[in-house]
Amino acid sequence: MSGPESLKPDDRLLEEFLAGEGAVRAAYHETALVQPPPALDAAILELAASAKAPVMMRRAARPRWQLPMATAAVLMLSLGVLLQVQRDPAVQQQLMASPDQATPAASAPAEVVADAALPPVLAVTKPALDEAAVEKKQTAVAAASPKPARPAEKRAPASPPPPPVMAEVLPAAVPAPPQPAATADAPVAEEESLERAAVLGAMAQESMQRRERSAASVAKAQANRSMAPAAAFAASAEPMPQAMADAQSSSLLAACPALQAGQLPAIASETAAITVARLLLVQRFGAEVIASYEPLQAERSGAHWLVKGSLPSGSAGSAPEIALCATSGKALRIQQPLKAE
């Protein structure tokens, strides 16, 4: 019952047509002489020939060794950085140290500041740097300091990614002839970029934000340079102790060398430290803000003074804090106040 004979006439007609047979199909074939105009053929063929190769095909033509080669290169570089970190005792010490001792300048929400235009220069604080390295950086920055500031876009290609702790120009604490200010991070950063990337890479984004804030504060600081409290720094002649055992961080110590024989300290007393700190904090955060954290309290820790504001009772957050180098009178680090609502 399934053969063509069993089908209805309409169904048989359909089966014949679908099989390419039958009277209707034959008659329709007679109409197949109709064709598109030759000019249309030429236009379409030209269109097809002029079409560019698709992007997907160009991608497929890429050498296949690129991806494994890039992967291998990344692995080799990572291994090299890891070995370098392992061989460097200073970095190892940094990594093994407890969080509250390891990198106060880097882990705390603080900003290391320096005035590259004024000798001696403290351009940067770097965790676990030995003193020789710091002296080398200071020499390099000091040599560059009398030069006019270079445009940022000219420094950019030679500068590695910004370090987690950025140097920043702040108002001078010691009287100095007016000189063009220059950021001191570029030459130092070139030397330290690899170590920073290994140890402090996770903080790079935060440092970028700090750098932006620093740019604004630089302009403000330069405008207020004439107001620097020079007299307060020169008031005391008390010699500084040599011991650095109780320093909060090796980076601060490295940036603030011990007093040499015959050298007079810039900040010798607690009163002088509070006076200088108040002026700098007011310049940076405003008088009203700093007034809310009064009284300021100074504590000497080795070669530097740590001046903290008092957190208002009942409020959460953190008070402003500033580290001053007693030897040179420089501001080493400023921690901005944070008020938690």
Add this chain to the structure above:
Amino acid sequence: MDGGLGALGALAHHRGMAADLPDPTDETLMLRYAAGEAAAFAPLYARHKDGVWRYLLRGSRNEASTAELFQDVWASVVKSRAAYQPTARFATWLYRLAHNRLVDHWRAARPHEELDEAAQELAGLEHETPSARAVQSEQGARLLSALAALAPEQREAFLLQAEGGLSLEDIATTQGVGRETVKSRLRYALVKLRKELADVWP
């Protein structure tokens, strides 16, 4: 005109050269064209250009519109070549492009009327045009007259099978209906066309 003759000559040359080798399938040619082999397009075009032209001509009636639609369809093939996947016959994909373009044409011509009504009115008598008269026999003209009188969906189902060789399933997918509906449409179309030819093929 020279360009046209040159193109046709190239097609004829291709056909002659291909006589010794097994012809690549439509899908192979399309994939080669999509991969950047421009020469693969000419044989593909040669295989399908006449069928697509007749499908559009008998679906739109107007020869000028047919030229525009025809060019649009092949431009879509060129444009969509990178996305082409041989999951179905090339002809199915091609006639689906043509169907969609034809439906757009109908809607643009009569946007406020029912599609079937517009298509019914637009579907003209191809055999009445001078070019058609020159090449078609009396029998062919009668068949085309009967074809033009069919309901649009019946006529299109017939043309998709007769010109594109689409299966019932492919026609159903193209028209957005079920397979049995397509069978019914084709059956009605064939009965009417066969009746028109009853005096020739009783």
